[in-house]
Amino acid sequence: MKAQVGCSFQNLLCEQLGVGEDYLTNRIQTIILDGKPVDDENTAIVHDGSTLALSIALGSIFGASFRKAGVVASFRSGGAASCISREEAFMKILGIVGSSRKEGVSGVHQLVTTVLENTAFDYELVTLRGKKIGGCIACLGCVKDNICKLNDDLTELRPLIAEADAYVIGAPNYYSALNALTHAFLERWYQFRHQEGDTLWGKLGVAVGVGGGIRYHSGRRY
Numbered sequence: 535m536k537a538q539v540g541c542s543f544q545n546l547l548c549e550q551l552g553v554g555e556d557y558l559t560n561r562i563q564t565i566i567l568d569g570k571p572v573d574d575e576n577t578a579i580v581h582d583g584s585t586l587a588l589s590i591a592l593g594s595i596f597g598a599s600f601r602k603a604g605v606v607a608s609f610r611s612g613g614a615a616s617c618i619s620r621e622e623a624f625m626k627i628l629g630i631v632g633s634s635r636k637e638g639v640s641g642v643h644q645l646v647t648t649v650l651e652n653t654a655f656d657y658e659l660v661t662l663r664g665k666k667i668g669g670c671i672a673c674l675g676c677v678k679d680n681i682c683k684l685n686d687d688l689t690e691l692r693p694l695i696a697e698a699d700a701y702v703i704g705a706p707n708y709y710s711a712l713n714a715l716t717h718a719f720l721e722r723w724y725q726f727r728h729q730e731g732d733t734l735w736g737k738l739g740v741a742v743g744v745g746g747g748i749r750y751h752s753g754r755r756y
């Protein structure tokens with residue numbers, strides 16, 4: 535395929551190769567030109583002999599940091615999360631406390647809030663304590679539209695999960711595994727993996743866990 539070079543990446547792809555601008559904007563999330571990630575397709579110039587790699591959203595920290603003008607793009611130059619101020623960043627983290635114990639005694643609550651407080655980003659904290667969340671029943675009702683058809687306390691959490699940019703999920707260790715409440719909560723994320731899984735694809739997640747003894751306060755066991 536012949537193409538004119540010395541032009542912008544946008545010109546090459548859209549004007550010369552006929553790729554739709556919408557497709558470039560919405561679907562092509564990562565562009566590597568001559569080994570370097572591209573943030574602005576209008577100013578990146580393609581030269582004779584240039585190599586190009588294009589991708590839809592890549593998962594993990596790699597994908598997030600190499601994405602076009604991504605919020606953590608500064609990770610590339612060796613910068614740390616701390617070089618993005620709260621004001622600059624629009625990343626919002628959803629923190630999940632999967633313990634059923636009260637805030638003041640829950641090790642998971644303490645751990646999740648510590649992690650959240652030490653990021654440079656805004657966050658919202660949700661506790662699963664007292665919530666009625668059943669596990670996935672494999673009805674496959676979510677396959678067509680990525681929306682779970684069970685109606686319980688997860689229903690009101692779905693928009694928070696879908697809109698968050700990253701997650702800190704904490705759970706207590708019960709019998710060397712996740713506790714049932716957090717497990718049920720996560721099983722229901724099955725609803726997000728259909729239709730190319732675009733709802734959560736490429737978002738970042740951190741899982742933290744707490745094990746050990748039950749603490750006693752004022753002689754009462756919580």
Ligand SMILES: Cc1cc2nc3c(=O)[nH]c(=O)nc-3n(C[C@H](O)[C@H](O)[C@H](O)COP(=O)(O)O)c2cc1C
Nearest residue numbers: 633635640641642706707708709710745746747748
């Ligand atoms: C039913 C049950 C099972 C547990 N199993 C384990 C275990 O296998 N290993 C472990 O290290 N701690 C275990 N623990 C202790 C909890 O992981 C520990 O108390 C943890 O702090 C709970 O987190 P939380 O304080 O946020 O509720 C268990 C606790 C309960 C109630």
